[in-house]
Amino acid sequence: MSSAFRGVYPVRPPVPAVEGYEGVGEIYALGSSVRKLSVGDRVIPSPPTFGTWQTYIVKEEGLWHKVDKDVPLEYAATVTVNPLTALRMLEDFVKLKEGDAIVQNGATSLVGQCIIQLARIRGIRSINIIREGRLTQLGADAVFTEKQLEVKNVKELLAGVPELALGFNCVGGNTASLVLKFLRQGGTMVTYGGMAKKPVTVSTSSFIFKDLALRGFWLQKWMSSERAKECREMIDYLLGLVRDGKFRYEYVFLLSADMSKHTT
């Protein structure tokens, strides 16, 4: 069940409503004045829209963004939210250059996997915090478990790790504090999720003496009609990377029946 469905998000479609904010479809029929799309084209709603979890959906031409058929269906179906979030968060908060590094918790999440790879493509190293286990090799430069970092002498453990200007938090609670520990003077932590359902707690000295900045990111707010073109360029860029074998992610969720039926 999606977060939107559970009522966690401050955006609620009028009920009754069809669920689904992401997805890919195939054009089944066209209105008489449609010019740029053809029957059989693969399209995704961009900007994303509610109601993708249905067999047939009718929306005006301008909503649909055509994607190449050689892009794996599961990527076309999922590119609009999590990968775009990763891409924007790497661009919008701190000007990073080749050789810099970022830190993130929840690094096995879909956004986390995307951050590792998109950072790597830009020559940016990633320090990754995971709950336990291992992180599939996607180009992560360092991986720590939360337990490893919950020691007193974390500085010793981090010897050799560069001082970082940017961190991402999708967990909250103590695990957010671990991200803060990695940040250098004047660093920024961006919160985009709260998997632990615990708030972020920050010492006064982190603000005053370490000059940390704490921000948040929500793609749905970033996206607006004026950004439709930019959005589609990002989607094409990401799906291009997928096609070229430079970008992949693993879903831990089951694809919905309808979507898996179409998977090539």
Place this chain on the structure above:
Amino acid sequence: MSSAFRGVYPVRPPVPAVEGYEGVGEIYALGSSVRKLSVGDRVIPSPPTFGTWQTYIVKEEGLWHKVDKDVPLEYAATVTVNPLTALRMLEDFVKLKEGDAIVQNGATSLVGQCIIQLARIRGIRSINIIREGRLTQLGADAVFTEKQLEVKNVKELLAGVPELALGFNCVGGNTASLVLKFLRQGGTMVTYGGMAKKPVTVSTSSFIFKDLALRGFWLQKWMSSERAKECREMIDYLLGLVRDGKFRYEYVFLLSADMSKHTT
């Protein structure tokens, strides 16, 4: 005992050291190449320097900033840290315009008193949170006690209060959360103190959905040699306001024996 003396700040002068970071003095004697100062001039160290709590102090000419003798001594002695902090924090984080409003906790603190008046001079209203009691009339537009705000239906209480883009926190803990409640979508809270000795706790949704930004401010970091001129202009501006009767603050601390001896 000052915070620096207690070792709270990350800046520690080599011991043995003379305490005192603010103060005003009178020129007692001059080196032979001093040109711009005369015996009897009143001067303050700017940028501030350690060691003002002594009867005589010898420093090079460039360190001293001459102040008018018609400025009350207690203001000349205290202008370099707290009032400058208030001034900078109103300028550096959010572009405010006439008619806007800010919110702050610890509003009876010296910085708090300065913020109220410096905001008012710019036509900016202030919403003030205090522990208890009343706030001396300095132009505060609204004053709430912490207890008043710790109710469930805080929205009703705040009806008519404009949505605020900027808040200041010098307390921490629950009282910082009260400041966050007042902020509008995309608002910024600046932490410059932690009187409650408790961290700032922020919900994930405050970052993601309310898009709040949390920052910190420390004057000592802001000040640098390149900013010496700007610093002195700010000091002259503030002391000018004092002289014109537009700016005043009440000290809850005792003046040190030496300073009170000289008070006119």
